Amino acid sequence: MGDHSGLHMSKDFQRALLSSMLDQAGTCGSSLNSSDTESDSDRKPGVAGDGDTKATSEVSSAPIDPKEYGMSLGYKQLYSGKEDRHGRYVWVCELPKDIGEPAENAESEKWAIILRHNQADCAALDRHSELKDVLGDVLADYPGVALELKRLEFDGRFEPLVHCWPALREAIAKLEHSAEQADADTELKTRLEHAKLLDNIMIKEFSEIAETMVDLKGNGVITYDHLWTIFEPGALVHSSIDNQDRAFRLHSSRYGKDAQGSPVFSLSCVFVDFDGQRFETQKHSLRIESFEGHRQTQNLRVFPIDFHDGEEEIKSKLKARGDKFEALAGTHYCNYNGVGWTPGQQPGTRDKFNVTGRIVIDGHGYNRYKPNHGIYLAALNAQIAQNVVRGATADANRRFGIPAYATFDFSDTGGMPCDGFFESEPSEGERQALTEDQKIIATPFVRGYSLRLKEWLNFFANSVSEIVFNEDAFASLELPDNQKELILGFTLANQVQRNRFDDAIAGKGRGTILLLSGPPGVGKTLTAESVAEKMRVPLFAMAAGDLGLGPKDVETELQNILDMCARWGAVALLDEADVFLEARNNHELERNKLVSIFLRVLEYYEGIMFLTSNRTSSFDRAFESRIHISLQYKDLEAKARKAIWQTFLDKHNAAQAVAREQPAARPLAGAAKLYAAQSTTAASSKALDAQKEEEKQQGEDLQPHKISAGDLKKLASLPINGRQIKNFLKMAQLLAAHRKEALAYGHVEDVVEATQHLHKATQASDEAVSNVYS
Structure with a gap:
């Protein structure tokens, strides 16, 4: 953001500057004081100091030559008297006890510097001609200082001059070096004299502040009144x-x-x-x-x-x-684990969210x-x-x-x-x-945007990390090879050749729409997830409930979501899309609006969208021309179920291996150790024995599963879908952990038996519905 060496003072430089200021303060102070007592004949012509009574008492209102503005080497002190009827100070030569004659006139214009003092102990400095170039460099672009003005005033604490004092000293040093040259002109020497005069005034007026600044900074403390320094x-x-x-x-x-x-x-x-x-x-x-x-x-x-x-x-x-x-x-496209926030309703407030995921x-x-x-x-x-x-x-x-x-x-x-x-x-x-x-x-x-929370948020940059993609997700899909090739081929080609093919109407028909239909738990949603993982692009999963209630809200939200998906090259997934796809009729006008909106939005979508449904027979015929690929998923066969069981069991073993690497994280073992440390010697021995037994049992439940190939064949014969397989195995894992045992066929069998009534009831309901429509 720029070089600040000319502005900021190092601590060593501050001490050197203070020493220099104090040395010069004695010299300059005596010089200035002596000028008050010098006779008119002793004083150098054209030089006036603080308290120059001759210069201030014998004033003249006659105008002076503009060439003389600011050319008298010295400074003029004026004091504020009472305010006039316009609220302006009347400036006088001496600190007034009552109203005095105005001292600001044509004669005062000749002084290089005018110091004004008011009764509120506030001062202002007028800068005249010869200091213009010097201060122009020293105070260049200092906030609130307009150097182009004819009269430059500094109020109060003279912050710009105090902050830029080191830069003023550097400017004086450069002028001194230039003035030493044989060909130095009178104007340069005059500029140097005026710059030194300003420096002397600074020493007289602010040496005490400078000394306080160095003392406070050196001790690492500050007062409220000196914060500005x-x-x-x-x-x-x-x-x-x-x-x-x-x-x-x-x-x-x-x-x-x-x-x-x-x-x-x-x-x-x-x-x-x-x-x-x-x-x-x-x-x-x-x-x-x-x-x-x-x-x-x-x-x-x-x-x-x-x-x-x-x-x-x-x-x-x-x-x-x-x-x-x-x-x-x-x-x-990243991973995130931390807090996200958005501005709240009230100014200065924030609505915060715990965000994990992509x-x-x-x-x-x-x-x-x-x-x-x-x-x-x-x-x-x-x-x-x-x-x-x-x-x-x-x-x-x-x-x-x-x-x-x-x-x-x-x-x-x-x-x-x-x-x-x-x-x-x-x-x-x-x-x-x-x-x-x-x-x-x-x-x-x-x-x-948080894909899980469906919210635009502010995220901490340090909590953002790269995504570790599951390279095996698509390969683990239990689908015929020709179907897998068809799905992946269409989606990857759309990603590479995006927007090359267009309709007769610009922006129309550029997307790829895939319909996946079939019973629950056969891999429809997993297909969309696996494709997005293979393509390494975001998956925007949504359901009808995410889009609002009224047709207008649904249209706005759906259009925004699909615009975002096209912008990111994301895969859009509308799960359970039946409410949008079902045929229109004369009795459900609101739902008819939703279908019409969805038809129009699909026409102009430019990305990849998966639709999943359980009831293709009731679809509106207008969707047939808007769906590019339609795949029917059947109930899982024994071979597919066996592969799914095997996949989840392999993941179980991998998770157990990771858990065995971190035994110290086990809370029960930590509790036993704490109990042992707090017990007496005899009790400690028993506690240690109990701890060893506990660790032995815990080690058992971290071992790989004990489900054999024969057990796996029995499990594959169960007429359940992929989602049920995952749920059964999850419950069996928890049961095995509770018993402190390795996962075995018996745990799965117990879970299946405990939940079999729900499966049978659901199966009976499906058969009844099937009979109605057959």
Whole structure:
């Protein structure tokens, strides 16, 4: 974000500066004091100091030559008298006890510097001509300072001059070096004299503050009244927000009051964010409540990062997070385990969610599908933005790290995209890379969509991880080989040749729709899941209940979901789609609307969609031309059931092997050890024996299953579907763990017998329905 070496003072440099200031304060102070007592004949012509009575008493209202403005080497002190009827101070030469004659006139214009003092102990400094170039370099782009004005005023604590004092000293040193040259002109020497004069004034007025600053900084403490001295514009500040280390670039600070009228020190900062198109800066406000006495600087809610004991470590940590933030710009299919949040109804609140599973990082989509909470960082004035590399820092701004335009004008964009439309998303190669400093102040959040919660959320970048895909998922499908080849061939070809084939109407008929029908538990849903896993793309699974109730809500939600799926190249799965596919009639007008909406949306869908159903006989005939592949799944045969049993038993053994690697995580063993440690010697011996027996039993239930090939054949003969096989085996595992035994055929048999009544009742119901329709 820029070079700050000209602004920030190291501790060694601060001590050297203080020593220099104190040395010069004695010399300058005596010089200035002596000038008050010098006779008019002793004083050098054109030089006036503090308390120059001749210069201030014998005033003239006659106008002076404009060439003389600011050319008298010295400074003029004016004091505020009473306010006039317009509320303006009447400036006089001496601290008035009552109203005096105005002292600000044509004669006062000739002084290089005018110091104004009012009765509220506040001062202002007017900068005249010869200091213009010097201060122009020293205070370049300091927030709130307009150097182009004829009269430059500094109020109160002179923060810009105090913060930039080291830069003023550097400018004086350069002028001195130039003035030593044989060909140095008079104008250069005059500029040097005026710069030294300002430096002398700074020493006289602020040497005590400088001494206090160095003392406070050296001891790592600060007072509320001196907070302004450590918060310099452009400084890198640290805070902890959402239990996350954060760094910001300080833009400006001020003392004020909060909504309750309590005094606070407010800081306007910026950080780097991503709005879906580009990296940009985003504003953020921080504040420190008033406090009494001294406080450790590191204990403040926000403090300059160079006060942090582990400054380099924290910067390294923030940079690593910034690297990840930059890498996650754009659209990415990832895994997540952590907290996600979205802005709450009340300002400043957040609705939080526990998120586990797969997500899609998509900042552009977040703005598009959640516009009320969108992030729009583009400059409102596009003409300015065209000529500036976004995120770059202009040379003139390097001291304060201020971007060259737009975002430091803290005007509110109203949460709207530039010109009201969404820009196209740039490719990764077109995106401006972040600098090292920009990575440090990058936000810890990325925006995206939780596929499980069906919510657009903010995610912590450090909780995002890569997906470990199940390479064997599709191969384990119990389908005829020709069907598997057909499904995979169509879907993969659609992924490669996406959008090549089009209808006579643009955007129509580009998608691939597959209908999977058949009884429950035969692999319809698993087929869609396995295809998405094989293609390594998101699976957007939805049911009728996820789309709302009314036809309008269903249309909006369905259209958004399918747009998202097409955008991500995802596989859409509408499970139990019968409510949308069933034939229309003259009696159910609302359902007829749903069918019509679904027909129209399917026509314009550009991705891959799986529909699953149990009742194809009642479908509306209009769907026949919109479905590209229709596959009928039959009840599982013994061979297929055996393969499914074997697959789940293999997974059981793999899980047991992992559990055996982590015996210390077993809570019962830990309890026995704790009991043994707390018991007497005799009791401890018994406890240890009990612990050994317990561990022996626990070790048994972590062993591989004991289901033989003959047992597997018996299980395959059971007339159940794949989902029931998974449920039976899951219950059997829990039963075996309870008995502290290895999984065996007996456990499965006990579970089947205990739940057989439900299976028989369901089977009888299916047979009755079949008889009705036969």
